[in-house]
Amino acid sequence: MIRLMLVDDHAVLRDGLRNILGMEDDIEVVGEAISGDDALQKIGIIKPDIIVMDINMPNKNGVEVTGIIKKQYPNIKVLVLTMHSHDEFFMSAIREGADGYLLKDAPSDQVVAAIRTVAKGESVIHPSMTKKLLSFHQQKQTETENSSLTEREKEVLLCLVEGLSNKEIAQRLFISDKTVKIHVSKIFKKLNVKSRSQVVIYAVQNQLVPMPPGS
Template sequence: MINVVLVDDHAILRDGLKTIIAQENDMTVVGEATGSIQLREILKTVNPTVIIMDINMPEMNGIELTKWVKSKYPTIKIVILTMYKNDEYFMASIREGADGYLLKDSPSEDVIAALRTISNGESVIPASMTKKLISLHHAENNTEDNSLTAREMEVLLKLVEGLSNKEIGKRLFISDKTVKIHVSNIFKKLDVKSRSQVIIYAVQHNLVPLL
Protein backbone atom coordinates (compact mmCIF):
# COMPACT_ATOMS: atom_id res chain seq x y z
CA MET A 1 0.00 0.00 0.00
CA ILE A 2 1.27 3.47 -0.89
CA ASN A 3 0.67 5.68 2.16
CA VAL A 4 0.43 9.36 1.25
CA VAL A 5 0.64 12.52 3.33
CA LEU A 6 -0.66 15.77 1.82
CA VAL A 7 1.02 19.06 2.72
CA ASP A 8 -0.71 22.15 1.34
CA ASP A 9 -2.35 25.13 3.03
CA HIS A 10 -5.31 25.01 0.64
CA ALA A 11 -8.02 22.65 1.86
CA ILE A 12 -9.68 22.51 -1.56
CA LEU A 13 -6.52 21.12 -3.14
CA ARG A 14 -6.07 18.54 -0.38
CA ASP A 15 -9.69 17.46 -0.74
CA GLY A 16 -9.25 17.09 -4.49
CA LEU A 17 -6.14 14.95 -4.05
CA LYS A 18 -7.87 12.80 -1.42
CA THR A 19 -10.74 12.20 -3.81
CA ILE A 20 -8.59 10.96 -6.68
CA ILE A 21 -6.34 8.90 -4.41
CA ALA A 22 -9.37 7.27 -2.73
CA GLN A 23 -10.34 5.79 -6.10
CA GLU A 24 -7.14 3.72 -6.22
CA ASN A 25 -6.87 0.34 -4.49
CA ASP A 26 -3.13 0.51 -3.87
CA MET A 27 -2.85 3.90 -2.15
CA THR A 28 -4.41 5.87 0.68
CA VAL A 29 -4.05 9.24 2.40
CA VAL A 30 -2.76 8.75 5.96
CA GLY A 31 -2.28 12.37 6.95
CA GLU A 32 -2.80 16.01 6.06
CA ALA A 33 -0.88 19.12 7.03
CA THR A 34 -1.10 22.82 6.22
CA GLY A 35 2.61 23.35 6.80
CA SER A 36 5.79 22.27 8.56
CA ILE A 37 4.48 22.37 12.14
CA GLN A 38 1.65 19.95 11.46
CA LEU A 39 3.84 17.74 9.27
CA ARG A 40 6.44 17.37 12.02
CA GLU A 41 3.71 16.16 14.38
CA ILE A 42 2.32 13.73 11.81
CA LEU A 43 5.74 12.19 11.15
CA LYS A 44 6.12 11.36 14.83
CA THR A 45 3.43 8.68 14.47
CA VAL A 46 3.02 8.06 10.72
CA ASN A 47 5.59 6.68 8.27
CA PRO A 48 4.32 7.62 4.82
CA THR A 49 5.61 6.25 1.56
CA VAL A 50 5.24 9.57 -0.21
CA ILE A 51 4.64 13.18 0.81
CA ILE A 52 2.96 15.45 -1.74
CA MET A 53 4.03 18.98 -0.95
CA ASP A 54 3.39 22.49 -2.22
CA ILE A 55 6.17 25.11 -2.42
CA ASN A 56 4.35 28.25 -1.25
CA MET A 57 3.34 27.54 2.35
CA PRO A 58 3.51 29.27 5.75
CA GLU A 59 6.28 28.59 8.30
CA MET A 60 8.70 26.85 5.90
CA ASN A 61 8.36 26.73 2.14
CA GLY A 62 8.25 23.39 0.36
CA ILE A 63 11.91 23.50 -0.66
CA GLU A 64 13.09 24.11 2.92
CA LEU A 65 10.69 21.47 4.20
CA THR A 66 11.92 18.97 1.62
CA LYS A 67 15.47 19.47 2.89
CA TRP A 68 14.34 18.95 6.48
CA VAL A 69 12.31 15.82 5.75
CA LYS A 70 15.14 14.24 3.75
CA SER A 71 17.62 14.95 6.57
CA LYS A 72 15.38 13.32 9.18
CA TYR A 73 13.51 10.70 7.14
CA PRO A 74 15.65 9.90 4.07
CA THR A 75 13.51 6.94 2.97
CA ILE A 76 10.35 9.02 2.57
CA LYS A 77 9.71 10.03 -1.03
CA ILE A 78 8.70 13.61 -1.79
CA VAL A 79 6.70 14.97 -4.71
CA ILE A 80 6.56 18.73 -5.18
CA LEU A 81 3.15 19.65 -6.59
CA THR A 82 3.15 23.32 -7.47
CA MET A 83 1.88 26.00 -9.82
CA TYR A 84 5.42 27.32 -10.32
CA LYS A 85 7.19 26.59 -13.60
CA ASN A 86 10.10 28.70 -12.36
CA ASP A 87 13.45 27.11 -13.20
CA GLU A 88 15.00 28.11 -9.88
CA TYR A 89 12.23 26.47 -7.85
CA PHE A 90 12.55 23.31 -9.90
CA MET A 91 16.34 23.15 -9.56
CA ALA A 92 16.26 23.95 -5.84
CA SER A 93 13.60 21.31 -5.16
CA ILE A 94 15.57 18.60 -6.91
CA ARG A 95 18.83 19.59 -5.25
CA GLU A 96 17.23 19.43 -1.82
CA GLY A 97 16.15 15.85 -2.50
CA ALA A 98 12.68 15.95 -4.08
CA ASP A 99 11.94 12.73 -5.97
CA GLY A 100 9.37 14.30 -8.25
CA TYR A 101 8.19 17.70 -9.49
CA LEU A 102 4.69 18.10 -10.91
CA LEU A 103 2.64 21.10 -11.91
CA LYS A 104 -0.81 21.63 -10.43
CA ASP A 105 -2.38 21.67 -13.85
CA SER A 106 -1.22 18.09 -14.43
CA PRO A 107 -4.03 15.60 -15.19
CA SER A 108 -5.09 13.54 -12.18
CA GLU A 109 -3.92 10.34 -13.88
CA ASP A 110 -0.41 11.82 -14.11
CA VAL A 111 -0.38 12.44 -10.37
CA ILE A 112 -1.48 8.88 -9.64
CA ALA A 113 1.08 7.47 -12.07
CA ALA A 114 3.78 9.62 -10.46
CA LEU A 115 2.96 8.26 -7.00
CA ARG A 116 3.38 4.70 -8.25
CA THR A 117 6.57 5.48 -10.16
CA ILE A 118 8.20 7.26 -7.23
CA SER A 119 7.13 4.55 -4.79
CA ASN A 120 9.02 2.09 -7.00
CA GLY A 121 12.23 4.03 -6.51
CA GLU A 122 12.18 6.08 -9.71
CA SER A 123 11.83 9.82 -10.23
CA VAL A 124 9.30 11.97 -12.05
CA ILE A 125 9.80 15.37 -13.65
CA PRO A 126 7.80 17.02 -16.46
CA ALA A 127 9.32 17.00 -19.93
CA SER A 128 8.84 20.76 -20.13
CA MET A 129 11.34 21.19 -17.30
CA THR A 130 13.96 18.75 -18.59
CA LYS A 131 14.22 20.60 -21.91
CA LYS A 132 15.52 23.64 -20.06
CA LEU A 133 18.55 21.77 -18.77
CA ILE A 134 20.68 22.15 -21.86
CA SER A 135 24.18 23.14 -20.74
CA LEU A 136 26.84 20.87 -19.29
CA HIS A 137 29.19 21.89 -16.50
CA HIS A 138 32.50 20.01 -16.30
CA ALA A 139 33.20 20.65 -12.65
CA GLU A 140 36.41 18.97 -11.61
CA ASN A 141 35.06 17.36 -8.48
CA ASN A 142 31.96 16.09 -10.28
CA THR A 143 34.04 14.44 -12.99
CA GLU A 144 35.99 12.55 -10.35
CA ASP A 145 32.84 11.53 -8.53
CA ASN A 146 30.92 10.03 -11.42
CA SER A 147 33.89 8.79 -13.52
CA LEU A 148 32.07 9.41 -16.80
CA THR A 149 34.17 9.56 -19.94
CA ALA A 150 34.08 12.62 -22.18
CA ARG A 151 31.79 10.79 -24.63
CA GLU A 152 29.49 9.62 -21.84
CA MET A 153 29.22 13.21 -20.65
CA GLU A 154 28.16 14.22 -24.17
CA VAL A 155 25.53 11.48 -24.19
CA LEU A 156 24.35 12.57 -20.72
CA LEU A 157 23.74 16.09 -22.02
CA LYS A 158 21.66 14.73 -24.88
CA LEU A 159 19.67 12.57 -22.45
CA VAL A 160 18.89 15.68 -20.42
CA GLU A 161 17.71 17.40 -23.60
CA GLY A 162 15.16 14.60 -23.93
CA LEU A 163 16.57 13.05 -27.10
CA SER A 164 15.99 9.42 -28.04
CA ASN A 165 18.90 7.04 -28.67
CA LYS A 166 18.40 7.46 -32.41
CA GLU A 167 18.44 11.25 -32.16
CA ILE A 168 21.53 11.15 -29.95
CA GLY A 169 23.29 8.97 -32.51
CA LYS A 170 22.54 11.47 -35.27
CA ARG A 171 23.75 14.42 -33.21
CA LEU A 172 26.99 12.71 -32.17
CA PHE A 173 27.53 10.79 -35.42
CA ILE A 174 27.55 7.39 -33.74
CA SER A 175 25.38 4.31 -34.17
CA ASP A 176 22.24 3.56 -32.15
CA LYS A 177 24.03 0.51 -30.75
CA THR A 178 26.93 2.63 -29.52
CA VAL A 179 24.51 5.10 -27.92
CA LYS A 180 22.77 2.23 -26.13
CA ILE A 181 26.11 1.05 -24.72
CA HIS A 182 26.96 4.54 -23.51
CA VAL A 183 23.52 4.96 -21.90
CA SER A 184 23.90 1.60 -20.16
CA ASN A 185 27.32 2.61 -18.84
CA ILE A 186 25.95 5.95 -17.61
CA PHE A 187 23.11 4.21 -15.76
CA LYS A 188 25.57 1.79 -14.15
CA LYS A 189 28.11 4.42 -13.12
CA LEU A 190 25.51 6.81 -11.71
CA ASP A 191 23.51 3.94 -10.16
CA VAL A 192 20.22 4.96 -11.77
CA LYS A 193 17.51 2.97 -13.51
CA SER A 194 15.75 5.45 -15.77
CA ARG A 195 16.24 8.60 -17.82
CA SER A 196 14.34 10.68 -15.29
CA GLN A 197 16.73 9.49 -12.57
CA VAL A 198 19.68 10.44 -14.77
CA ILE A 199 18.32 13.98 -15.02
CA ILE A 200 17.69 14.15 -11.27
CA TYR A 201 21.28 13.04 -10.63
CA ALA A 202 22.66 15.56 -13.11
CA VAL A 203 20.78 18.42 -11.43
CA GLN A 204 21.68 17.39 -7.89
CA HIS A 205 25.36 17.13 -8.80
CA ASN A 206 25.51 20.39 -10.79
CA LEU A 207 26.29 18.62 -14.06
CA VAL A 208 23.62 20.50 -15.97
CA PRO A 209 23.14 24.06 -14.67
CA LEU A 210 20.73 26.34 -16.49
CA LEU A 211 22.10 28.62 -19.18
Protein backbone atom coordinates in the same frame (compact mmCIF):
# COMPACT_ATOMS: atom_id res chain seq x y z
CA MET B 1 -0.50 -0.30 -0.02
CA ILE B 2 1.16 3.09 -0.58
CA ARG B 3 0.67 5.30 2.48
CA LEU B 4 0.50 8.91 1.32
CA MET B 5 0.44 12.30 3.03
CA LEU B 6 -0.81 15.49 1.36
CA VAL B 7 0.95 18.75 2.26
CA ASP B 8 -0.75 21.80 0.75
CA ASP B 9 -2.38 24.90 2.23
CA HIS B 10 -5.24 24.85 -0.30
CA ALA B 11 -8.17 22.77 0.95
CA VAL B 12 -9.69 22.49 -2.52
CA LEU B 13 -6.50 20.94 -3.89
CA ARG B 14 -6.25 18.49 -0.98
CA ASP B 15 -9.91 17.53 -1.31
CA GLY B 16 -9.52 16.99 -5.04
CA LEU B 17 -6.44 14.83 -4.68
CA ARG B 18 -7.97 12.84 -1.82
CA ASN B 19 -11.03 12.06 -3.94
CA ILE B 20 -8.93 11.04 -6.93
CA LEU B 21 -6.58 8.86 -4.89
CA GLY B 22 -9.52 7.36 -3.00
CA MET B 23 -10.47 5.53 -6.18
CA GLU B 24 -7.10 3.75 -6.32
CA ASP B 25 -6.88 0.37 -4.59
CA ASP B 26 -3.15 0.59 -3.87
CA ILE B 27 -2.96 4.17 -2.49
CA GLU B 28 -4.24 5.39 0.87
CA VAL B 29 -4.19 9.01 2.06
CA VAL B 30 -3.20 8.62 5.71
CA GLY B 31 -2.68 12.27 6.62
CA GLU B 32 -2.75 15.92 5.58
CA ALA B 33 -0.92 19.09 6.56
CA ILE B 34 -1.59 22.74 5.74
CA SER B 35 1.90 24.19 6.27
CA GLY B 36 5.55 23.25 6.50
CA ASP B 37 5.58 23.28 10.30
CA ASP B 38 2.32 21.32 10.43
CA ALA B 39 3.85 18.67 8.17
CA LEU B 40 6.99 18.32 10.26
CA GLN B 41 4.92 17.88 13.43
CA LYS B 42 2.80 15.12 11.90
CA ILE B 43 5.29 13.12 9.82
CA GLY B 44 6.84 11.28 12.76
CA ILE B 45 3.39 10.16 13.90
CA ILE B 46 1.85 9.34 10.52
CA LYS B 47 5.01 7.85 8.98
CA PRO B 48 3.87 7.95 5.34
CA ASP B 49 5.66 6.24 2.46
CA ILE B 50 5.27 9.26 0.19
CA ILE B 51 4.54 12.95 0.71
CA VAL B 52 2.95 15.02 -2.05
CA MET B 53 4.40 18.44 -1.32
CA ASP B 54 3.40 21.94 -2.39
CA ILE B 55 6.05 24.70 -2.44
CA ASN B 56 4.20 27.90 -1.48
CA MET B 57 2.99 27.41 2.11
CA PRO B 58 2.92 29.34 5.40
CA ASN B 59 5.93 29.05 7.70
CA LYS B 60 8.53 26.91 5.93
CA ASN B 61 8.08 26.41 2.19
CA GLY B 62 8.03 23.03 0.49
CA VAL B 63 11.68 23.17 -0.56
CA GLU B 64 12.84 23.79 3.03
CA VAL B 65 10.57 21.07 4.38
CA THR B 66 11.79 18.60 1.75
CA GLY B 67 15.37 19.14 2.88
CA ILE B 68 14.47 18.59 6.54
CA ILE B 69 12.44 15.47 5.77
CA LYS B 70 15.24 13.93 3.72
CA LYS B 71 17.68 14.43 6.60
CA GLN B 72 15.37 13.16 9.34
CA TYR B 73 13.44 10.53 7.38
CA PRO B 74 15.57 9.50 4.38
CA ASN B 75 13.27 6.60 3.49
CA ILE B 76 10.23 8.82 2.96
CA LYS B 77 9.74 9.80 -0.67
CA VAL B 78 8.81 13.38 -1.60
CA LEU B 79 6.91 14.23 -4.77
CA VAL B 80 6.69 17.99 -5.29
CA LEU B 81 3.40 19.06 -6.89
CA THR B 82 3.39 22.78 -7.56
CA MET B 83 2.32 25.55 -9.90
CA HIS B 84 5.89 26.86 -10.00
CA SER B 85 7.77 26.16 -13.20
CA HIS B 86 10.54 28.60 -12.23
CA ASP B 87 14.02 27.20 -12.60
CA GLU B 88 15.18 28.16 -9.12
CA PHE B 89 12.35 26.28 -7.36
CA PHE B 90 12.88 23.18 -9.46
CA MET B 91 16.66 23.11 -9.06
CA SER B 92 16.45 23.84 -5.33
CA ALA B 93 13.85 21.12 -4.72
CA ILE B 94 15.93 18.52 -6.55
CA ARG B 95 19.07 19.56 -4.69
CA GLU B 96 17.21 19.14 -1.39
CA GLY B 97 16.43 15.54 -2.34
CA ALA B 98 12.96 15.62 -3.91
CA ASP B 99 12.19 12.33 -5.64
CA GLY B 100 9.95 13.95 -8.21
CA TYR B 101 8.71 17.32 -9.49
CA LEU B 102 5.35 17.76 -11.20
CA LEU B 103 3.36 20.84 -12.12
CA LYS B 104 -0.25 21.17 -11.00
CA ASP B 105 -1.43 21.31 -14.60
CA ALA B 106 -0.48 17.64 -14.97
CA PRO B 107 -3.45 15.33 -15.65
CA SER B 108 -4.72 13.38 -12.64
CA ASP B 109 -3.70 10.05 -14.18
CA GLN B 110 -0.14 11.37 -14.55
CA VAL B 111 -0.06 12.34 -10.88
CA VAL B 112 -1.29 8.88 -9.85
CA ALA B 113 1.29 7.23 -12.10
CA ALA B 114 4.02 9.48 -10.66
CA ILE B 115 3.09 8.44 -7.11
CA ARG B 116 3.44 4.77 -8.04
CA THR B 117 6.73 5.42 -9.82
CA VAL B 118 8.22 7.27 -6.86
CA ALA B 119 6.97 4.55 -4.51
CA LYS B 120 9.08 2.05 -6.47
CA GLY B 121 12.19 4.11 -5.81
CA GLU B 122 12.31 5.74 -9.23
CA SER B 123 12.08 9.43 -10.06
CA VAL B 124 9.65 11.61 -11.99
CA ILE B 125 10.24 15.04 -13.50
CA HIS B 126 7.72 17.09 -15.46
CA PRO B 127 8.84 17.12 -19.13
CA SER B 128 8.93 20.92 -19.34
CA MET B 129 11.29 21.08 -16.35
CA THR B 130 13.66 18.56 -17.90
CA LYS B 131 14.05 20.76 -20.97
CA LYS B 132 14.86 23.80 -18.83
CA LEU B 133 18.05 22.20 -17.65
CA LEU B 134 19.55 22.54 -21.09
CA SER B 135 19.45 26.34 -20.84
CA PHE B 136 22.01 26.13 -18.03
CA HIS B 137 24.49 24.22 -20.15
CA GLN B 138 27.50 26.23 -21.29
CA GLN B 139 30.31 25.38 -23.64
CA LYS B 140 32.48 24.13 -20.82
CA GLN B 141 30.84 21.33 -18.88
CA THR B 142 31.13 21.37 -15.10
CA GLU B 143 33.44 18.64 -13.88
CA THR B 144 32.98 16.66 -10.66
CA GLU B 145 35.63 14.71 -8.83
CA ASN B 146 33.50 11.56 -8.50
CA SER B 147 32.47 11.42 -12.14
CA SER B 148 34.15 8.68 -14.15
CA LEU B 149 32.24 9.40 -17.34
CA THR B 150 34.17 9.59 -20.59
CA GLU B 151 33.86 12.69 -22.76
CA ARG B 152 31.45 10.89 -25.09
CA GLU B 153 29.36 9.68 -22.15
CA LYS B 154 29.18 13.27 -20.88
CA GLU B 155 27.89 14.35 -24.29
CA VAL B 156 25.25 11.62 -24.16
CA LEU B 157 24.37 12.63 -20.58
CA LEU B 158 23.68 16.20 -21.66
CA CYS B 159 21.42 14.88 -24.40
CA LEU B 160 19.55 12.81 -21.83
CA VAL B 161 19.14 15.90 -19.66
CA GLU B 162 17.68 17.69 -22.68
CA GLY B 163 15.17 14.87 -23.02
CA LEU B 164 16.33 13.51 -26.38
CA SER B 165 15.41 9.97 -27.42
CA ASN B 166 18.13 7.47 -28.35
CA LYS B 167 17.41 8.09 -32.03
CA GLU B 168 17.71 11.86 -31.60
CA ILE B 169 20.96 11.44 -29.66
CA ALA B 170 22.34 9.26 -32.43
CA GLN B 171 21.49 11.91 -35.02
CA ARG B 172 23.00 14.74 -33.00
CA LEU B 173 26.26 12.93 -32.19
CA PHE B 174 26.51 11.15 -35.55
CA ILE B 175 26.66 7.68 -34.00
CA SER B 176 24.45 4.60 -34.32
CA ASP B 177 21.39 3.85 -32.19
CA LYS B 178 23.18 0.75 -30.90
CA THR B 179 26.16 2.84 -29.77
CA VAL B 180 23.82 5.23 -27.96
CA LYS B 181 22.22 2.33 -26.09
CA ILE B 182 25.66 1.13 -25.01
CA HIS B 183 26.62 4.60 -23.75
CA VAL B 184 23.29 5.03 -21.91
CA SER B 185 23.71 1.64 -20.26
CA LYS B 186 27.22 2.55 -19.10
CA ILE B 187 26.02 5.92 -17.77
CA PHE B 188 23.24 4.25 -15.79
CA LYS B 189 25.72 1.78 -14.33
CA LYS B 190 28.37 4.37 -13.44
CA LEU B 191 25.89 6.77 -11.86
CA ASN B 192 23.94 3.94 -10.20
CA VAL B 193 20.58 5.03 -11.60
CA LYS B 194 17.72 3.12 -13.20
CA SER B 195 15.85 5.70 -15.25
CA ARG B 196 16.31 8.82 -17.33
CA SER B 197 14.62 10.91 -14.65
CA GLN B 198 17.15 9.69 -12.11
CA VAL B 199 19.93 10.64 -14.53
CA VAL B 200 18.58 14.20 -14.64
CA ILE B 201 18.33 14.37 -10.84
CA TYR B 202 21.87 13.04 -10.46
CA ALA B 203 23.13 15.60 -12.97
CA VAL B 204 21.55 18.44 -10.96
CA GLN B 205 22.58 17.22 -7.52
CA ASN B 206 26.17 16.60 -8.59
CA GLN B 207 26.38 19.76 -10.69
CA LEU B 208 27.03 17.95 -13.96
CA VAL B 209 24.70 20.65 -15.26
CA PRO B 210 25.64 24.25 -14.34
CA MET B 211 23.37 25.79 -11.70
CA PRO B 212 21.54 29.10 -12.21
CA PRO B 213 22.87 32.09 -10.24
CA GLY B 214 21.53 32.27 -6.70
CA SER B 215 20.15 28.73 -6.58
